[in-house]
Amino acid sequence: MKFHDADVLIVGGGLVGCALACALRNTALQVTLVDSHPPAQSWDDATWDSRIYAISPASRRFLTQIGVWERMNANRLQTVARMRIAGDDGRAELGFTAMDAGTDELARIVESRELQRSLWQAASEAPNVTLLAPAQPTALHDEADGKLLALAHGPRLSARLIVGADGVQSWVRTQAGIEEKTTPYQQWGVVANFECEKPHLATASQWFFEDGILAFLPLAGQRMSMVWSCGELRKKELMALSPEALCQEVARAGQHRLGALKPISAAAAFPLRLMHVADLVRPGLALIGDAAHAVHPLAGQGVNLGFGDVMELARILVAEPASRCGEYLVLRRYERARRENVLLMQGVTHGLQKLFNNANPVLRVLRNTGLGLTDQWAWLKHRLIQHAMNA
Numbered sequence: 001m002k003f004h005d006a007d008v009l010i011v012g013g014g015l016v017g018c019a020l021a022c023a024l025r026n027t028a029l030q031v032t033l034v035d036s037h038p039p040a041q042s043w044d045d046a047t048w049d050s051r052i053y054a055i056s057p058a059s060r061r062f063l064t065q066i067g068v069w070e071r072m073n074a075n076r077l078q079t080v081a082r083m084r085i086a087g088d089d090g091r092a093e094l095g096f097t098a099m100d101a102g103t104d105e106l107a108r109i110v111e112s113r114e115l116q117r118s119l120w121q122a123a124s125e126a127p128n129v130t131l132l133a134p135a136q137p138t139a140l141h142d143e144a145d146g147k148l149l150a151l152a153h154g155p156r157l158s159a160r161l162i163v164g165a166d167g168v169q170s171w172v173r174t175q176a177g178i179e180e181k182t183t184p185y186q187q188w189g190v191v192a193n194f195e196c197e198k199p200h201l202a203t204a205s206q207w208f209f210e211d212g213i214l215a216f217l218p219l220a221g222q223r224m225s226m227v228w229s230c231g232e233l234r235k236k237e238l239m240a241l242s243p244e245a246l247c248q249e250v251a252r253a254g255q256h257r258l259g260a261l262k263p264i265s266a267a268a269a270f271p272l273r274l275m276h277v278a279d280l281v282r283p284g285l286a287l288i289g290d291a292a293h294a295v296h297p298l299a300g301q302g303v304n305l306g307f308g309d310v311m312e313l314a315r316i317l318v319a320e321p322a323s324r325c326g327e328y329l330v331l332r333r334y335e336r337a338r339r340e341n342v343l344l345m346q347g348v349t350h351g352l353q354k355l356f357n358n359a360n361p362v363l364r365v366l367r368n369t370g371l372g373l374t375d376q377w378a379w380l381k382h383r384l385i386q387h388a389m390n391a
Contacts, residue, residue, distance in 0.1 A: 004146055006032035006130070007322045009159035011137055011149070011172050013039070015053075015112065016289030016306035017165030018119035022066040023314035025126030028322050032157060033123065034149070038133040039116045048193045050265045051112035052217055052225040054080065054204070059307045060108055063115075071118035078109040078220045081202035107204075109217050109225070140175040146326055147284045160326035162285045163313070168275060170291035176282055182294075183274040187212065188235040189297055190228040192267040193219065194247060197259025200224055205257060214253050224258055226250055227297060235269050272296055280338060281331035286313060293342045305342060312337045 010017045013035030021033045063069040085094040098105050123129050139150040146160045164172030200218040207214045212230035247261040275294035280287050289306035313334045317325050324330050
């Protein structure tokens with residue numbers, strides 16, 4: 001039997017890649033994770049990360065199971081107990097509460113760097129996990145019973161299974177020749193954090209406009225993280241504003257719901273796109289997270305989809321002998337299990353983006369009417385809440 005440096009070799013040490021390493025800790029699988037650089041382990045506590053995630057209860061349970069959740073600084077976490085969604089006619093509104101779902105929270109807001117630090121630390125303490133960073137992959141080759149990964153200025157690593165967790169521009173996906181279909185939304189996500197004059201009351205707010213979507217996510221303390229999905233022209237306008245002018249514009253767009261705002265992080269922007277891949281798996285290879293799919297951020301489910309990938313792939317790998325972890329028939333079970341959930345979330349977010357970011361007057365009436373009617377149908381609201389919480 002051929003010797004392998006690892007059973008599972010994960011390329012990409014971001015949130016999803018690290019989560020897979022943690023999910024496979026203390027198993028019979030030998031795991032190696034490679035990344036171009038290790039994440040920061042400390043920072044000025046007075047600063048706030050502009051990358052914010054809404055972690056669903058299902059993802060929070062998963063992070064607890066793999067020994068990560070309790071490592072995070074509780075003072076940096078914020079519960080979402082309510083959500084308010086406003087249409088673009090000034091009247092239609094849809095509201096959710098945790099009480100509607102019979103639970104204590106709809107989601108938990110976390111900073112990317114805080115979650116990344118906790119994941120990396122948990123992975124580094126696992127006896128069967130090896131972290132290699134900095135390490136830059138340069139070539140991927142097929143072997144008789146696995147894959148061979150070449151590293152710049154480093155060893156060539158042999159593994160039964162390569163997992164691409166290296167983001168939307170995945171190097172692993174390209175090396176494997178897996179085709180992706182990307183649909184640009186011609187929109188950007190502009191993000192920034194603010195201190196607020198008024199308390200957010202653990203409420204997430206969202207406004208649909210004809211030309212974009214504005215979201216306020218509550219942060220710990222009297223703070224808020226903004227995500228404004230908008231077109232190129234609006235993005236340039238927002239990014240050109242002074243911090244003070246940006247505060248005034250965001251407060252105005254948010255109907256002054258949180259009063260006057262003060263900046264606590266610089267604005268940043270990233271392009272929005274929908275991405276489908278032809279295959280999630282090949283013999284000896286699997287894709288997870290943003291390497292496997294991309295969705296519009298309006299539902300805040302991108303990272304939760306990635307953790308769903310990890311949960312399913314880890315469950316399948318642990319149930320099989322280590323010698324079979326790269327077999328195509330084993331990996332196909334992961335692909336079949338994830339396709340439906342991913343396509344459903346992509347379909348919902350894509351449909352909502354096209355429905356609301358549309359100047360057609362008939363669609364404007366329909367979408368606002370539908371928003372108002374949904375708010376009146378308790379059973380439908382309950383179904384929507386449960387779906388989002390279990391994502």
